[in-house]
Amino acid sequence: MEIPFVDRQNEVAELCEALASAKSGKGKMYFVTGEIGVGKTRIIEEFCKIAKQEGCLVIFGRCIDSGAVPFLPLNEVLERYMGEIEEQHIPLGLAVSREFQYEQLRNTERERTRMLERYMRKFEEMSVQQPVVFALDDVQWADAGTLSFLHYLSRNISTISMLCVVTYPTEYMKTEGATPFATTIRNINIERNARTIEISRFGVEHVVQILRVMLGTDRVPEKLVKNIYQRTGGNPFYVIEVVREILEQDVFDLEKHELKVPVEEIQMPDTIKNIVSMRVSRLDENTKKVLRACAILGREFEYAPLKALAELDEDTLLDILDNLIAMGFIEEVEGAEERYRFVHNPVYEVIYSELSIPRKRLMHGKAGRELERLHGNEERYHAEIGTHYIRGRELEKGIKYKIRAGEYALSRYIMEDAISNLQDAVAVLGELKDESMKVEYAYRIYAMLGDCNYILSNYDEAIMAYEKALDFSVDETQKTRIKIKMSMPHTKKGNFTESVNLLLDALGHIKEDEFALKADILILLGWTYELKGAFLRAIEYYKQAVEICENTDDEAAIATAHHRLGTGFWCLGDINKAMKHLEKARSIREKRNIKEGLADTYNNLAILYSDTGNIEKAIEYFRKAEKLYAEIGELSGLCAIYNNIADIYALKGQYETAIAFYTKDIELSRRIGYKTSEILATNNLASIYQEMENLEPALTHYASALKLSREIGEKRMLTMALANIAIIYAELGEIKKALEFANEALETAKEVGSKEDEGDACSAMGRVLLLSGNFNEAEMYYEKALDFYLETQRVERINTCKFDIGRLYLAWGKFDEAREFLEIAREFFEKMGSSGMLKKVERELSKLPK
Numbered sequence: 028m029e030i031p032f033v034d035r036q037n038e039v040a041e042l043c044e045a046l047a048s049a050k051s052g053k054g055k056m057y058f059v060t061g062e063i064g065v066g067k068t069r070i071i072e073e074f075c076k077i078a079k080q081e082g083c084l085v086i087f088g089r090c091i092d093s094g095a096v097p098f099l100p101l102n103e104v105l106e107r108y109m110g111e112i113e114e115q116h117i118p119l120g121l122a123v124s125r126e127f128q129y130e131q132l133r134n135t136e137r138e139r140t141r142m143l144e145r146y147m148r149k150f151e152e153m154s155v156q157q158p159v160v161f162a163l164d165d166v167q168w169a170d171a172g173t174l175s176f177l178h179y180l181s182r183n184i185s186t187i188s189m190l191c192v193v194t195y196p197t198e199y200m201k202t203e204g205a206t207p208f209a210t211t212i213r214n215i216n217i218e219r220n221a222r223t224i225e226i227s228r229f230g231v232e233h234v235v236q237i238l239r240v241m242l243g244t245d246r247v248p249e250k251l252v253k254n255i256y257q258r259t260g261g262n263p264f265y266v267i268e269v270v271r272e273i274l275e276q277d278v279f280d281l282e283k284h285e286l287k288v289p290v291e292e293i294q295m296p297d298t299i300k301n302i303v304s305m306r307v308s309r310l311d312e313n314t315k316k317v318l319r320a321c322a323i324l325g326r327e328f329e330y331a332p333l334k335a336l337a338e339l340d341e342d343t344l345l346d347i348l349d350n351l352i353a354m355g356f357i358e359e360v361e362g363a364e365e366r367y368r369f370v371h372n373p374v375y376e377v378i379y380s381e382l383s384i385p386r387k388r389l390m391h392g393k394a395g396r397e398l399e400r401l402h403g404n405e406e407r408y409h410a411e412i413g414t415h416y417i418r419g420r421e422l423e424k425g426i427k428y429k430i431r432a433g434e435y436a437l438s439r440y441i442m443e444d445a446i447s448n449l450q451d452a453v454a455v456l457g458e459l460k461d462e463s464m465k466v467e468y469a470y471r472i473y474a475m476l477g478d479c480n481y482i483l484s485n486y487d488e489a490i491m492a493y494e495k496a497l498d499f500s501v502d503e504t505q506k507t508r509i510k511i512k513m514s515m516p517h518t519k520k521g522n523f524t525e526s527v528n529l530l531l532d533a534l535g536h537i538k539e540d541e542f543a544l545k546a547d548i549l550i551l552l553g554w555t556y557e558l559k560g561a562f563l564r565a566i567e568y569y570k571q572a573v574e575i576c577e578n579t580d581d582e583a584a585i586a587t588a589h590h591r592l593g594t595g596f597w598c599l600g601d602i603n604k605a606m607k608h609l610e611k612a613r614s615i616r617e618k619r620n621i622k623e624g625l626a627d628t629y630n631n632l633a634i635l636y637s638d639t640g641n642i643e644k645a646i647e648y649f650r651k652a653e654k655l656y657a658e659i660g661e662l663s664g665l666c667a668i669y670n671n672i673a674d675i676y677a678l679k680g681q682y683e684t685a686i687a688f689y690t691k692d693i694e695l696s697r698r699i700g701y702k703t704s705e706i707l708a709t710n711n712l713a714s715i716y717q718e719m720e721n722l723e724p725a726l727t728h729y730a731s732a733l734k735l736s737r738e739i740g741e742k743r744m745l746t747m748a749l750a751n752i753a754i755i756y757a758e759l760g761e762i763k764k765a766l767e768f769a770n771e772a773l774e775t776a777k778e779v780g781s782k783e784d785e786g787d788a789c790s791a792m793g794r795v796l797l798l799s800g801n802f803n804e805a806e807m808y809y810e811k812a813l814d815f816y817l818e819t820q821r822v823e824r825i826n827t828c829k830f831d832i833g834r835l836y837l838a839w840g841k842f843d844e845a846r847e848f849l850e851i852a853r854e855f856f857e858k859m860g861s862s863g864m865l866k867k868v869e870r871e872l873s874k875l876p877k
């Protein structure tokens with residue numbers, strides 16, 4: 028029975044207004060929420076009809092919960108509307124060994140962003156041709172991939188002609204804690220990128236309208252209206268089910284338009300659940316059987332497995348399906364062949380929950396086998412097949428498919444889905460009978476869980492998972508692999524010693540001829556030392572890596588090794604050697620057209636040129652890198668470029684331009700959710716204001732960088748924020764606060780173990796002490812700072828520190844010493860063309876007595 032659309036003028040009007048805005052290029056995202064059955068789906072369906080009439084392209088996606096399949100329904104939806112999204116390149120290591128290699132582990136954040144950006148571009152392209160309405164129903168069941176895209180879209184939608192309407196039942200936000208769904212919705216709301224329309228229940232007058240249509244009369248007895256309104260509270264789904272029940276019980280006289288019995292006497296279950304059970308219980312046996320088979324297969328299902336599960340001849344089955352459709356239990360899925368779904372989730376849930384446990388087990392097992400036969404070779408079915416086998420207690424197969432589903436999700440960079448599939452497997456792992464199989468699966472699952480968590484920056488979880496994987500390793504090769512992987516979260520956490528120990532251990536256990544692996548380990552060792560600020564050691568390892576790679580004919584690896592070595596020399600301040608190795612990497616990468624690597628190399632070369640004062644060349648290379656990053660959709664690379672360009676302008680004292688680029692960087696980082704980059708840019712922006720002696724905004728930006736750093740547990744940039752906040756407070760005369768921050772900076776730096784950070788923290792402390800008139804102690808800290816900087820050989824830091832020391836002596840009245848240090852600093856900054864610092868040095872020099 029078609030029930031006409033009742034009420035909801037306000038809600039629809041609001042959506043139409045948003046649509047008008049979207050048409051003019053200002054897209055919006057809306058959440059339509061409310062309790063189950065209140066009419067969310069109906070509203071967006073009606074709205075989509077209007078949008079279609081107005082010439083919009085309407086994309087309607089429904090989320091189902093048949094196991095997590097990355098980027099469904101997005102993929103299906105997009106496939107249907109514009110042909111398949113081009114297949115992204117599967118990382119090499121994955122294609123070869125189905126295991127994430129170390130290089131991929133480092134690049135996944137980029138890959139993930141790239142994937143999201145690819146979808147975004149498709150949407151942008153579409154919306155240029157025609158305004159787009161993208162409706163996503165029941166997003167609480169969306170896979171994590173779709174959710175991360177939704178988050179991404181919310182940040183970008185305001186500049187395209189698209190209206191995105193998303194529904195979910197309010198109760199899912201309340202009951203489910205930190206699920207990817209709830210987190211996504213919360214984050215989008217925190218960023219204020221979506222509005223929410225809360226749908227409320229019907230009033231009495233709307234209930235009357237429904238009754239009139241369903242009972243076919245304008246004269247619905249008032250008593251009946253009241254009774255139904257009271258019972259249902261005006262929930263449309265409930266109202267309709269109750270009226271159906273009245274019709275099926277035949278207690279309403281359709282001719283006389285009145286009840287055949289007093290309203291109090293109508294037998295009526297008091298919950299939706301009971302109503303559904305009652306309706307189902309009246310069906311004949313075969314129909315019930317089919318309905319149960321449907322419920323086993325899920326909210327949405329295909330005809331073929333249903334046929335196998337129902338065990339009826341085809342004619343009978345088709346008749347029953349038609350009948351179920353007519354009764355409003357199920358419906359055909361639009362645009363998909365031979366697919367059906369339950370019209371209402373409560374119906375599905377009641378039917379499923381009423382199946383006995385042994386029956387569920389039996390039928391799920393059968394469903395698993397059937398789906399395996401039909402779709403065993405299609406990766407996107409693996410999660411679902413795994414779920415059926417696990418519920419059917421065929422654990423070995425269930426675990427196998429869950430692992431495959433995890434691999435598939437990982438290959439598409441949807442870590443949350445990978446994790447949830449792997450956890451399904453973990454949950455039943457202990458029940459496997461075969462010991463050796465249990466060990467083998469456990470190793471694979473935990474190794475992958477480590478990878479996923481590492482990529483998600485959940486370093487503690489990653490380490491825990493890798494430790495488990497280590498427990499289940501059976502040979503040296505496995506152990507070595509895990510140790511290498513485990514070093515990476517340790518490095519990220521700043522546990523450099525732990526990381527180095529793991530890598531050295533791994534190095535001691537590989538075979539002589541495993542060149543590629545050896546080079547990987549050496550590069551990771553170098554990387555760890557580089558992050559630690561121990562550049563000499565880093566270079567030693569990079570050199571060894573180069574040597575090993577050059578004995579092979581793997582040019583990509585040779586280029587990587589040279590790139591790292593060059594970067595190491597740059598950290599050390601050895602510009603010539605840095606140039607030599609980066610040039611080598613450049614020529615190989617250009618020749619082989621390794622775009623991503625090439626962009627990195629251009630970027631580093633540009634920094635080199637900028638360091639040596641060749642600003643024009645620097646900008647030229649930055650532009651080259653920018654172009655490449657844009658070409659391959661590598662937005663995190665673009666962030667780095669903006670940051671670096673800003674650095675150049677900052678150095679030249681062109682603060683306005685620098686601020687513009689840092690701001691661009693911050694915006695882009697936010698857009699793609701690249702936190703570390705956002706922190707860096709925010710810190711840098713703050714430091715510009717600090718240099719301009721504009722302390723208020725400087726403090727604000729440092730504070731927000733600090734907050735972000737703490738949120739993600741990023742310690743390296745934490746020191747920078749803490750140290751500078753300390754300095755600013757000291758300059759504002761708030762010495763007590765300043766000391767607190769300086770002390771925390773010292774502690775944090777020590778924890779991280781980076782020489783450079785320790786130097787920064789010490790020099791911040793020096794500055795605080797100087798400003799509080801504590802010259803002796805200030806001198807001590809500055810000397811410590813200088814020692815740290817000398818160890819890292821960072822020339823700029825060394826000379827800034829000398830300037831600070833000069834300033835200290837000036838305040839102290841030790842003019843000769845002051846002059847000596849300030850002169851050194853002046854010479855350096857003059858040579859560097861760093862006009863901002865130069866001005867500062869000269870100002871201090873002019874204060875000296877003639």
Ligand SMILES: Nc1ncnc2c1ncn2[C@@H]1O[C@H](COP(=O)(O)OP(=O)(O)O)[C@@H](O)[C@H]1O
Pocket residue numbers: 030031032033034035061062063064065066067068069070263264267
């Ligand atoms: N405004 C309305 N007018 C008429 N029928 C409605 C209206 N809102 C909801 N319904 C009907 O109520 C039932 C439940 O609505 P639905 O949109 O599926 O709820 P939800 O998506 O919120 O769970 C459906 O049969 C739907 O057609």
Ligand SMILES: [Mg+2]
Pocket residue numbers: 067068069164165
């Ligand atoms: Mg709905």
